[in-house]
Amino acid sequence: MSGLAVTNLTYAYGSKQALSGVSFHVAQGRFCALLGPNGAGKSTLFNLLTRLFTPHGGQIEVAGHDLARHPRAALGHLGIVFQQTTLDLDLSVQQNLSYFAALHGLAGRKARHRIDAALDRLDMRERAGEKARTLNGGHRRRAEIARSLIHDPAVLLLDEPTVGLDAATRQAITAYAHQLAEDGKTVLWATHLTDEVAVQDDLVILHKSRVLATGDAASIGGEYSLKERFLSLTGAAA
């Protein structure tokens, strides 16, 4: 199955259940928002999806590759933007991206070409020589999104990528991620902000380690606004 498929995923920190029986599927070319309040299990899910943790049960498929059985193929198709910035602040944007390209086995002209293309897409070309430390929050995020695209991944994971950004930047980055989905990438976007979800998006609502709802945002919201629906779902379950 292409896209991203998560089946019956479970994980626990000792006796504390962090994820139980989490299943959802994001089809290729879809933007899926993973909506959940703080502590819902979003970060744990991301750690499992990126193989920083291995699940205690269940299965993850990235672009048709089983993450447990074929981790290298699966990771090769995965682009990741972590919640916390992972740029080396002492290096320039270009150096950061070259380093990442090399970790994916890309070097020389091919890497340069890909890096330039990724920076162009995010309007970051003219900042390539600047040190990451001198960039503002929005530009750091753009650099990280550019970086996550260098190896042309089929599936893109973004873990609360707009935290700490101003409204305009937040909107621009959210719109850009939607554009990527339209261009054929599978995008999973974790957030706790309902206004980042468009009506046509897929939606997974995670709360207290369980999936409360999956489907398209419009039908989950129904006659209510998504915000009201989200609050009533998570409030009622709390």
Add this chain to the structure above:
Amino acid sequence: MSPYLTSLRAIVLREALRFVHQRERFVAALVRPLVWLLVFAAGFRAALGLSIIPPYQTYITYETYIVPGLCGMILLFNGMQSSLSLVYDREMGSMKLLLTSPLPRGWLLFCKIVGSTGISILQVYVFLAIAAGFDITIPPMGYVAVLPALLVAGIMLGALGLVLSSFVKQLENFAGVMNFVIFPMFFLSSALYPLWKMAESSTLLHDICALNPFTHAVELIRFALYGQLNLTALAWTVASAAVFTALALWGYAPARSGIGRKR
């Protein structure tokens, strides 16, 4: 170029760039062994009588005796320093980039060790050059012969640093590593005194020193500096490197969930 070599080059280059950005660290790492060599050894020379033991063929001064131990000290402290930077990387998140690369995790960690060992070796050569400036010299061929010994010893200590970094969860706990790893390893070794001297004081301490992998790293370097191969020391160092590498791989296995653990 194969993806393996590409990643190796990039990781080594990043270590080198980081090192260029932290010149203070380079100076600090040199001051420590130089103080031992030029101050401690000078004061200690009269207190410790050394007999002729291999690989030395004549009586030597105490300064000459501790040079290999201080080369080992540079490797040891740098191994721990790179482990500290790994813990920092993990707290800052950049470790995640390495661990989510599609290349085998063991290879990437090995590249990290090679990078930091390269920097350590550079420091050892600068130290040897300064020592030579103070007339503490070794045979010219020794400067070449010691290179592979430094590489093996550096990889062993780098792997040890990696093991520690996978178990030390927070930067604040690092002072404990100094007290419980670096100092015992350094003092319970042949870096500062020959083992037969230690045996005169305590056979138990002597036995501990003889088991300490750092002793064997120092002896490997000592013999290499005089163009000789100490096979026992080489075997011990390589075996220790293998054990530490295996432990580090286990420590960084995703199933252990050691990375990015909820705090």
